[in-house]
Amino acid sequence: MKPVPKPTPETQPFWDGAAAGELRIQRCQACARHYFYPRPSCPHCGATEVEWVRASGRATLYSYVINHRPARGFEDDGPYAIAVVELEEGVRMMTNIVGVEITPENLPLDLPLRVVFEQRGDVSVPLFEPAGGAA
Amino acid sequence: MSIVIAGAAETDEVGRLPRHSTTALHLEAARNALADAGMTKDDVDGIATVGNPGPIQLAHALGITPAWLDGTAVGGSSFLFHVRHAAAAIRAGLCHTVLITHGESGRSRVGASRFGMAADSLAGQFEVPYGVMGPATMFTLTALRYMKATGLTHEQLAEVAVAQRRWAHLNPRAMYRDLITVDDVLASRLVAYPFHLLECCLVTDGGGALVVTSAERARRSPVHLLGSGEAAESPIISQMEDFTTSKAFRLSGEAAFAEAKISHDEVDHLMVYDAFAHVPIYGLEDLGFVGRGEAGAFIAEGHTSPGGRLPLNTNGGGLSYTHTGMYGMFAIQEAVRQLRGEAAAQVPDAEVSVVLGNGGMFASAATLVLANRLP
Numbered sequence: 137m138k139p140v141p142k143p144t145p146e147t148q149p150f151w152d153g154a155a156a157g158e159l160r161i162q163r164c165q166a167c168a169r170h171y172f173y174p175r176p177s178c179p180h181c182g183a184t185e186v187e188w189v190r191a192s193g194r195a196t197l198y199s200y201v202i203n204h205r206p207a208r209g210f211e212d213d214g215p216y217a218i219a220v221v222e223l224e225e226g227v228r229m230m231t232n233i234v235g236v237e238i239t240p241e242n243l244p245l246d247l248p249l250r251v252v253f254e255q256r257g258d259v260s261v262p263l264f265e266p267a268g269g270a271a
Numbered sequence: 272m273s274i275v276i277a278g279a280a281e282t283d284e285v286g287r288l289p290r291h292s293t294t295a296l297h298l299e300a301a302r303n304a305l306a307d308a309g310m311t312k313d314d315v316d317g318i319a320t321v322g323n324p325g326p327i328q329l330a331h332a333l334g335i336t337p338a339w340l341d342g343t344a345v346g347g348s349s350f351l352f353h354v355r356h357a358a359a360a361i362r363a364g365l366c367h368t369v370l371i372t373h374g375e376s377g378r379s380r381v382g383a384s385r386f387g388m389a390a391d392s393l394a395g396q397f398e399v400p401y402g403v404m405g406p407a408t409m410f411t412l413t414a415l416r417y418m419k420a421t422g423l424t425h426e427q428l429a430e431v432a433v434a435q436r437r438w439a440h441l442n443p444r445a446m447y448r449d450l451i452t453v454d455d456v457l458a459s460r461l462v463a464y465p466f467h468l469l470e471c472c473l474v475t476d477g478g479g480a481l482v483v484t485s486a487e488r489a490r491r492s493p494v495h496l497l498g499s500g501e502a503a504e505s506p507i508i509s510q511m512e513d514f515t516t517s518k519a520f521r522l523s524g525e526a527a528f529a530e531a532k533i534s535h536d537e538v539d540h541l542m543v544y545d546a547f548a549h550v551p552i553y554g555l556e557d558l559g560f561v562g563r564g565e566a567g568a569f570i571a572e573g574h575t576s577p578g579g580r581l582p583l584n585t586n587g588g589g590l591s592y593t594h595t596g597m598y599g600m601f602a603i604q605e606a607v608r609q610l611r612g613e614a615a616a617q618v619p620d621a622e623v624s625v626v627l628g629n630g631g632m633f634a635s636a637a638t639l640v641l642a643n644r645l646p
């Protein structure tokens with residue numbers, strides 16, 4: 137089985153969102169900027185007045201590698217893309233690219249993507265696929 | 272007060288050392304460095320180290336009663352931080368002579384810590400679920416973005432490994448010494464596209480140690496610390512601000528150059544922690560030796576190779592010499608050898624050397640400016 141993340145109190149809303157099929161990130165109510173990973177205060181201005189918002193789920197491909205030595209649980213996937221994507225809201229996160237054959241030709245940087253979720257045990261993990269559908 | 276490296280040595284051997292525990296590697300390196308300094312354990316009143324077994328056990332095992340301890344653990348750059356912190360402590364009168372040790376059974380894993388990140392850690396939640404397999408799948412993540420931004424080619428990335436092998440070819444202690452070509456690199460197996468096996472560092476056993484003290488206490492021709500800087504960026508690679516440049520490299524380099532009051536053309540020799548082939552490219556640019564996007568061509572044109580104007584990673588680096596896991600100690604050791612005129616691949620008349628250490632995956636960095644003379 138692929139690794140299953142274990143939420144902590146400050147990250148629980150992110151994982152609750154994923155379970156509900158929503159990509160949730162935080163936004164500072166003082167400076168109005170989004171941020172990720174989950175933290176109790178804004179890394180831009182330091183304010184503690186922060187809220188959880190639903191991200192659009194739209195992103196672009198910022199960078200990636202195609203891993204040829206599979207981690208535990210990934211043995212049957214063939215070479216897979218470990219990627220960093222930039223959400224429309226401006227924050228970045230690591231993910232896997234799915235829904236497309238994993239080749240450099242199919243994965244130009246800045247490729248438009250959209251979030252999908254994969255169930256792992258009792259946790260749902262956000263992954264991304266090409267926004268135009270399977271290539 | 273001039274702070275100096277008064278003793279420096281590695282373990283008798285580096286490479287595959289299954290009969291050495293992690294602690295034994297530390298202790299052998301420590302004894303060798305003290306002997307190199309012409310000192311005994313009783314001359315030491317400060318200790319700094321990272322990882323297993325830590326400064327308390329190290330001091331105890333050596334029979335040292337420290338008045339000052341530093342266990343700063345920020346990855347493979349930690350030893351550069353230790354040098355900087357030791358200099359500050361000595362200047363402040365907290366201690367007078369500091370022993371800095373490294374030992375790591377990176378390959379044989381004898382008495383070594385276990386790998387693995389807890390599922391509720393930051394990486395455990397936001398990186399591990401995506402099938403990362405150690406630094407080869409994380410440190411490398413920035414490269415494609417850098418390539419798109421600057422036009423760096425796959426061949427130029429491979430040239431980094433080719434250039435460093437030229438140095439390793441001259442170093443009998445290097446693990447890999449046979450000369451290689453760009454074609455060899457690109458034909459080696461893909462580890463994590465765009466990185467091939469020969470663009471990834473070795474995994475070895477070994478250790479090294481330093482004795483840092485004031486110039487007055489040094490008993491052999493010392494290497495002076497002219498300046499240093501330290502910085503940190505993101506604990507996980509996905510949150511690095513800009514994948515085309517390391518903030519920690521830039522900030523630590525700026526601080527070190529400012530304190531040393533030197534210009535880049537005064538630098539005779541450079542060590543840049545090279546866990547993967549793209550890291551020296553970032554180092555050359557982020558330290559200001561070349562402009563943005565120029566490092567790939569600079570290396571490919573031979574400027575960092577033997578006979579070039581900026582000899583870089585002259586022991587062969589982590590790619591060809593040795594890489595225990597926390598390579599920073601070996602980068603400092605090679606700079607000291609060059610400044611003493613004792614290197615296997617000696618750079619003629621090397622007087623000023625800059626060492627850039629990376630910790631984690633672009634997570635921390637420290638820079639040292641070392642010289643065999645005062646300005």
